[in-house]
Amino acid sequence: MTIGQSSSVPWVQVLVLVGIGVAVVIVAGIVIMLVRRRALGDDLSQSPGMFLSDLREARASGQISEEEYEAARAALLGRMRQGDAPGVRPERDGGNGEVGGSGR
């Protein structure tokens, strides 16, 4: 065995070990990313935000689809058109009893 041969064996082993280490780190990173994405994705799908700016940001970042954006936007604007507010007061003389009747 030459000096070159005897010294190349440890280098090969080191390179193999380093390669395995890098592969383990990459795989672990991918697993962590997938788990995180799944967890965050679930949360966002349950509460995508009920404000127009939130909805647009969520759509722009791909957290919600175009269809989800449309549905949430329609619900949001429906509320602003006063589907559920303001309240209705008892009838009064001369009035129609409705406050803030800009609503539906």
Place this chain on the structure above:
Amino acid sequence: MHDSIRVFCSDSYVNQKLTLKLDLPSQRETALTLFERLRRSFPEMTRLRRVEEELELEAGADADPQRWVAIRGATVRSGVVNAGSSRSAYELHRTILELAPYFLSVSALDVESLELLYGFDLPACGNHDRIVAGTFLGDGPLAGLLGHSDDAIECQPLLGITLNGRADTEAFFEVKTRPDRGLSEGPRQEPISVYVTVRRTGPFADVDALAPSFDDLASQAEELIETRVIPSLIAPLHMAILSGPPA
């Protein structure tokens, strides 16, 4: 509108409601002609929808601000969401008042009332009614109704006043809560809304008085919002939301 309002609110909107005594003509041409005319002034309003008895024209999903108009029975309603300025918030409403007499055959005799509603949405987690009760009942007599171990489940203050001593002009202040339906494990996203409604009831001298009445109502509403609603309703509510649930 006052710029400071944007510090407190996630969304704000101005809605108008023109209420007539007689139902509007039900022919399709009536609404379509008005909508086509509006679309010339607001090209982003391209979506025509029929929702139950109501015909709606609204802006596309990406339009900013979001504008809509709806006609049903004896009412013409319109709204602008997240307008960047007062001019932008009022342009649609004013245009409708200018066009309605000619496109919808509205006459002065026919006008029951003109109403503007300003809505401000404040994002709030937890029990909305508890937040509102904790903010506004304070040490007043009404607070005595709430025992130490009790939890508020309904607290939506509403105050109506006449403006400037005129019996035909009213303003209403309302705080609207929404129940926590517990559908999501995450933080709730529905807001507490503060509404300011100003309304003028007829008779109006003539249809040309509608636009000036609108200007007058808008001016009074803006002053109310700046001098009363922000300091007395919105700012305290905002502080209570930021400081968390009351003890």
